Amino acid sequence: MRNFGRVAEVIAGGKTFSMKEFNLEASVPFDSDTLPNESEIKLWNLSEDSLNLFRKKKDNDPPIPLRLNAGYEGDVGLLFSGYISSVQTVWDGVDKVTTIHVLDSLRKDTQQEISFAKGTYGSAIIRQLAQQANLPVAMLKLVRDYRYEDGYSASDTLVSMISQVAEDCQTRAYISKGKLYVRSLREGASNLIQLDKTNGMIGLPEYFEENGLKGYRLKQQLQYRVTIGTVMELSSFIFQGKLYVQGGTHRISRSGDFMTECEAVL
Known part of the structure; x- marks a missing residue:
């Protein structure tokens, strides 16, 4: 690869903010657990009209979606998509710097009590918990589909319970770009x-x-x-x-x- 022809663009509110036109910085973490990841994006010297694209008009409005594409000229792809969680603008000398935090999931987990009958398999529990959590399942490939001979009961958040059941099945559960993956890191990868x-x-x-x-x-x-x-x-x-x-x-x-x-x- 070459380190020339850098491309990065933030898309929100129907407008694209390209690195060619705006000074842009970003830090985008990704990991193999079920906790939401938060990315940080900085843009310099946005107009008020542009700033308003990143702000909710009312507190009860739905979160604003945001996408970040990046790469090199001729090879650009989606790096991150999520929902704006906070926006802050400060002055740094003569420059106006806007910091945007973006979550890759809108999940609001609350403590719940669940129970499953004797003989229930881990795969069935994971699918039902994911459905209750409104979490799309991108992949479910267990190393071992553990059978709960005495049934399964728990009091926790839905996502935490998914992680616990996946662990019983000797498999890792994680969320990437808003979708649930339950699989070994060494299985199912195509790239x-x-x-x-x-x-x-x-x-x-x-x-x-x-x-x-x-x-x-x-x-x-x-x-x-x-x-x-x-x-x-x-x-x-x-x-x-x-x-x-x-x-x-x-x-x-x-x-x-x-x-x-x-x-x-x-």
């Missing part, structure tokens, strides 16, 4: 990315061991395709082979960082 020093890798892979997992922390020129479960085919003198992305952050600026950092496990 494979070659990474070496000739196509975007920055610096050297950094080995880590945490919570029983082993892998490498990687940096590369911004790659919108990298997300949870992406398969990285890494080639370096430190390690050669496949790794599976479990989290990271996309960083965007006009003249500074334009990169994707991630943790990928063996």
Whole structure:
């Protein structure tokens, strides 16, 4: 990849704010748990009319959707979509800087009590809980479909219960772009990315061991395709082979960082 022809654009309220016209910075985290991710976007010197596109007219109006596309000229894709949670504008010298926080989910989880009959399988519980949570299921592929011989009862938020049942099924549950994925990071991924020093890798892979997992922390020129479960085919003198992305952050600026950092496990 090249680090020229950077493209980033924020779309909200029917208008596109391009990096070519506006100074723009963004930090977009992604991880493999069920908690909503919050991205931060900064735009400089917006007019009042433009600012109003990011603000609700009334407190009880629905949240305003926002999309962020990024990449390089000729290869641009969706990096993030969500709903604006807060907007703040401050003066920095002669510049007016607007910071927009965006959540990737509108879920408002409340404590609930649920129970399932004896012999119920984990897959059935997850599907019903996801339906109650109004959470679309993008993938449900369990390592083990655990059968609750004595039934299942819990008092917690719906999403927390989904995580607990998935854990009983030896499978990871996470939410990405507003959809539920229940699968092993090593199963079901269709996007494979070659990474070496000739196509975007920055610096050297950094080995880590945490919570029983082993892998490498990687940096590369911004790659919108990298997300949870992406398969990285890494080639370096430190390690050669496949790794599976479990989290990271996309960083965007006009003249500074334009990169994707991630943790990928063996």
